[in-house]
Amino acid sequence: MMFKQELIKKIVSETNLAPSTHNTQPARWSFLENTSILLSAGCTRFLPAGGPINRDAALSCGAALEGTIMALAEVGIKATNIDDLWAANDCVTIKGHRLAAKINIKGDAVSFPLNKAITKRFTWRAKFLPCENTMTQALNKWSRSKSDVTLAISKSDIDFLSQQNDKSSLHFMRDKAFRNELVEWMRLSTSHQNYTCDGLNLDALQMSAIEGFGAKIVLGTGLFNALDSMRLAKPLIGEEAQTKSSSAITLFHRPKDESPIETGRAFYRFWLEMTDLGFSAWPMAVVADNEESANECAERFSIPQEHRLVNVLRVGKAGGQRPKTARLDFADLIK
Ligand SMILES: Cc1cc2nc3c(=O)[nH]c(=O)nc-3n(C[C@H](O)[C@H](O)[C@H](O)COP(=O)(O)O)c2cc1C
Numbered sequence: 001m002m003f004k005q006e007l008i009k010k011i012v013s014e015t016n017l018a019p020s021t022h023n024t025q026p027a028r029w030s031f032l033e034n035t036s037i038l039l040s041a042g043c044t045r046f047l048p049a050g051g052p053i054n055r056d057a058a059l060s061c062g063a064a065l066e067g068t069i070m071a072l073a074e075v076g077i078k079a080t081n082i083d084d085l086w087a088a089n090d091c092v093t094i095k096g097h098r099l100a101a102k103i104n105i106k107g108d109a110v111s112f113p114l115n116k117a118i119t120k121r122f123t124w125r126a127k128f129l130p131c132e133n134t135m136t137q138a139l140n141k142w143s144r145s146k147s148d149v150t151l152a153i154s155k156s157d158i159d160f161l162s163q164q165n166d167k168s169s170l171h172f173m174r175d176k177a178f179r180n181e182l183v184e185w186m187r188l189s190t191s192h193q194n195y196t197c198d199g200l201n202l203d204a205l206q207m208s209a210i211e212g213f214g215a216k217i218v219l220g221t222g223l224f225n226a227l228d229s230m231r232l233a234k235p236l237i238g239e240e241a242q243t244k245s246s247s248a249i250t251l252f253h254r255p256k257d258e259s260p261i262e263t264g265r266a267f268y269r270f271w272l273e274m275t276d277l278g279f280s281a282w283p284m285a286v287v288a289d290n291e292e293s294a295n296e297c298a299e300r301f302s303i304p305q306e307h308r309l310v311n312v313l314r315v316g317k318a319g320g321q322r323p324k325t326a327r328l329d330f331a332d333l334i335k
Pocket residue numbers: 017018019020021022023056059060063121122123124125199200204282283284285286311325
């Protein structure tokens with residue numbers, strides 16, 4: 001088959017709706033001849049302070065890979081073999097990019113039922129509205145059918161995870177390099193040149209212009225440490241009210257020895273399945289990334305020994321309009 005420009009644009013634009021850490025959108029697509037697609041991660045989009053061994057970029061590329069397979073199926077193209085290239089750590093073949101995966105194409109496909117959730121999924125970073133019992137029942141039933149999902153639904157479990165989130169956020173925010181990296185990806189003024197392209201903008205963060213101004217001063221200067229020494233940092237960055245408004249919290253865990261590309265693929269499917277059940281979601285990756293809280297969660301929720309906690313998502317009904325999604329232009333995504 002022949003990849004026409006219009007088709008490439010359709011596939012890549014839909015695929016780039018996949019979630020990525022801090023909305024860094026690290027995935028880049030190279031359409032090779034007519035039988036394969038090479039997926040790579042732009043090294044300038046890595047988050048070294050946020051996670052070891054660029055795991056964040058790998059998870060995001062995994063989500064993009066799953067999105068690509070889904071977008072291909074939508075236009076009737078079947079992805080046959082997927083070569084996971086992450087472990088090879090090849091940053092030479094495409095200069096400034098680490099190879100993530102190769103998708104080989106052969107034959108026809110039919111669209112997946114989950115495709116319809118792609119344009120409905122988004123991150124909701126504010127209070128949730130209570131949802132109907134039928135929705136939580138469906139969530140309960142769905143989670144029981146999944147070996148990589150554990151559902152926290154009781155008030156005491158939600159309170160526990162809310163505390164773990166605020167404690168872990170503070171733990172990471174005390175690290176200047178983490179804070180600087182986060183601020184670098186925040187678009188705290190509508191005049192930021194990348195406001196509509198990437199990163200976390202005021203709409204996505206559900207912040208007013210004044211709040212954005214305040215956040216920049218607190219996080220981007222030494223003021224954070226000063227407030228922290230007065231025990232004011234925790235109430236400032238805490239999300240207790242929002243977390244406690246969620247209808248449930250899903251703990252997503254995958255085999256410890258799994259490639260992060262594969263984990264990212266499963267993460268996207270997991271999020272889309274919750275979207276399909278009518279839920280909006282807001283991750284708390286810090287709970288999984290902080291060893292202490294990950295261990296406490298593993299014990300409390302009996303996460304299987306051979307699994308690691310990947311992420312923890314608040315879920316519920318969004319309490320307002322979905323925020324405008326910032327995404328890069330198609331031309332920036334092709335290598
Ligand atoms: C691996 C991974 C971890 C994430 N962790 C968080 C998180 O801890 N907090 C958060 O607010 N969003 C988190 N997100 C969501 C991204 O920030 C979000 O997908 C991105 O900003 C794009 O926005 P959208 O989901 O609305 O399309 C995560 C996404 C991925 C792929």
